[in-house]
């Protein structure tokens with residue numbers, strides 16, 4: 001029986017463990033925290049259930065949907081997506097609805113949008129290197145400024161001209177203004193771009209239910225998950241071509257035939273001995289953005305009707321707000337209060353990351369007052385801060401060349417498979433991480449030649465299907 005060590009009990013690690021434990025493998029998962037589900041975990045808060053910000057699950061990939069169906073069965077709600085963009089004191093429906101856009105923008109602005117769009121159709125840039133060029137080329141400069149610039153700069157903490165065009169290419173690859181507008185006119189008709197789907201399946205007890213159930217299934221197959229077991233490093237043989245096993249933080253060494261790593265790619269590389277300088281220099285250029293989540297319980301049932309709101313306004317630091325009350329009724333367990341989560345993005349070196357919780361909460365409430373989402377006389381009845389490190393791999397221009405050097409080095413280690421969001425430095429959603437986990441299992445069981453690094457470099461490579469088609473079985 002071959003032994004596989006999996007680092008991390010998030011979507012990537014658990015989907016891989018789930019698949020392998022069905023086959024004849026001995027699987028041991030080591031998880032640094034005492035949580036199941038990584039960034040996609042759900043947890044109880046003030047008698048209700050919440051996630052780490054919004055967690056919409058959507059995939060067009062049959063294997064990923066099979067994983068969801070096998071574990072969740074019918075225990076999900078099809079949620080009608082409602083999300084809006086708050087900008088310049090106005091709410092814009094997202095995906096865009098033409099009537100709403102026309103109502104919210106002045107005639108001059110609409111003319112500027114159409115003019116800029118026309119200019120880019122007639123004189124497109126041949127080679128778009130950064131986010132600003134890529135989006136302006138597709139939507140025109142004015143639309144880019146209103147709907148992309150401020151939000152992207154809050155999220156990434158760098159200028160859009162410093163963000164690699166790859167990010168947009170991964171996320172909104174085939175979406176054009178024409179498609180967005182057609183979609184705005186023909187809402188609910190036909191198949192939509194992935195960015196625009198307006199319904200999604202959500203497990204009744206939170207997105208993390210999927211991973212809690214995967215963990216239960218794994219344990220039934222005699223595989224093990226060890227919590228509070230941080231992996232310090234992956235051990236390689238002298239040739240640096242074979243992974244021998246792992247070393248835990250407490251010094252224990254566990255040997256294995258394969259290692260699947262979902263720990264941050266940067267930490268994985270830095271744990272190796274004798275890594276060539278060129279590879280070390282490349283890994284040192286890769287970095288992550290962190291999130292601070294501010295959970296507030298408000299003694300009110302109807303705060304706003306969206307699942308989440310994007311806050312584009314540059315006058316507040318706040319980037320996004322999730323209203324868990326609007327996901328599915330089972331989350332709030334009959335309580336009449338509303339839990340919201342506000343997202344603030346920062347680097348580890350920013351003062352806000354180490355700021356006292358009390359000060360961050362005060363700022364969050366003040367910002368809700370500024371954008372008029374909370375009456376000035378209303379104060380939250382409960383508050384809590386959760387800091388999520390390393391959650392966004394930053395696609396700074398040129399990152400891909402450095403990542404390629406790291407990938408080339410890692411590909412020489414045949415029995416070590418780095419997968420997952422920070423594990424492979426890819427801006428993965430749950431579905432991408434699950435797909436990587438399932439494919440890693442396939443690679444081991446069938447000795448497949450699948451290139452795991454290619455998952456999520458092309459979002460629309462997956463077979464086209466509607467959300468209802470893939471979920472009803």
Ligand SMILES: Cc1cc2nc3c(=O)[nH]c(=O)nc-3n(C[C@H](O)[C@H](O)[C@H](O)COP(=O)(O)OP(=O)(O)OC[C@H]3O[C@@H](n4cnc5c(N)ncnc54)[C@H](O)[C@@H]3O)c2cc1C
Nearest residue numbers: 008010011012032038039053055056231263420421429430
């Ligand atoms: C605010 C926010 C909103 C999001 N919204 C969505 C959404 O709407 N839809 C969607 O599909 N996705 C969303 N995501 C992304 C989703 O959370 C991730 O894609 C998914 O959780 C990635 O899974 P993973 O297994 O690759 O990594 P993770 O979930 O990060 O899991 C990695 C695990 O490895 C563990 N670990 C790390 N280092 C070590 C170590 N040294 N030793 C042992 N264990 C270790 C961690 O503790 C963690 O449990 C969102 C993420 C965030 C932060």
